[in-house]
Amino acid sequence: MxxxxxxxxxxxxxxxxxxxxxxxxxxxxxxxxxxxxxxxxxxxxxxxxxxxxxxxxxxxxxxxxxxxxxxxxxxxxxxxxxxxxxxxxxxxxxxxxxxxxxxxxxxxxxxxxxxxxAPARRPLVRRAAGRVRRLALGLNALALPAIELLPV
Missing domain, CATH: 2.60.120.10 (Jelly Rolls)
Structure with missing residues (x-):
């Protein structure tokens, strides 16, 4: 190269x-x-x-x-x-x-x-915002571990 x-x-x-x-x-x-x-x-x-x-x-x-x-x-x-x-x-x-x-x-x-x-990792701020949204909706964040690994 x-x-x-x-x-x-x-x-x-x-x-x-x-x-x-x-x-x-x-x-x-x-x-x-x-x-x-x-x-x-x-x-x-x-x-x-x-x-x-x-x-x-x-x-x-x-x-x-x-x-x-x-x-x-x-x-x-x-x-x-x-x-x-x-x-x-x-x-x-x-x-x-x-x-x-x-x-x-x-x-x-x-x-x-x-x-x-390659798939891009979501920026930390967006991952944190997604977790806050799930918690606000009453979703168990521990039941959704794969969501943190998905690309944008």
């Missing part, structure tokens, strides 16, 4: 990718081998870019960040939870929202450029 002033650059043609194994329990067919490398990152770390590739296989994929992909090579058949299938080939772009799930089927090989946006 290079940085000149505010601009960060990376080479999406890189071939020196690190193994990035798919969780074995998520693999449905084949023995896909996934690799990736981070290309850039924002100062706060909330936005990062990657190159990722994968050999043939079919597997569950869960998105812990917002991810926008641009397919560089090969193709992937993505089936979302309602059964709709999307075929992404070289040149295609897709957006996978935070918390989404899909089944990826890579017939032979796929290589993608990905932009990740």
């Amino acid at each position: 290079e940085r000149a002033g505010a601009i960060r650059t990376g080479d999406a043609r890189r071939v020196d990718l690190d193994l990035s194994p798919i969780t074995p329990e998520h693999v449905l067919e084949g023995e896909p081998i996934a690799r990736s490398t981070q290309l850039t990152a924002s100062d706060c770390g909330a936005v990062t870019t990657y190159v990722w590739d994968c050999t043939a296989g079919r597997f569950h994929w869960y998105f812990g960040v917002d991810e926008v992909v641009h397919i560089l090579d090969g193709e992937v058949h993505v089936t979302d939870d309602d059964g709709t299938q999307h075929v992404l080939r070289a040149g295609d772009v897709g957006h996978f929202p935070l918390g989404s799930h899909s089944i990826w089927h890579v017939p032979e090989y796929v290589r993608k450029f990905a932009v990740h946006r």
Whole structure:
């Protein structure tokens, strides 16, 4: 990753990718081998870019960040939870929202450029205001611990 002033650059043609194994329990067919490398990152770390590739296989994929992909090579058949299938080939772009799930089927090989946006924590003042509102409404704050972890 290079940085000149505010601009960060990376080479999406890189071939020196690190193994990035798919969780074995998520693999449905084949023995896909996934690799990736981070290309850039924002100062706060909330936005990062990657190159990722994968050999043939079919597997569950869960998105812990917002991810926008641009397919560089090969193709992937993505089936979302309602059964709709999307075929992404070289040149295609897709957006996978935070918390989404899909089944990826890579017939032979796929290589993608990905932009990740991590969920932002709500500022402390907003979290505190939310807790005060819940207490004022008589809601038990201890019964709602997950709310403190949700992004804005």
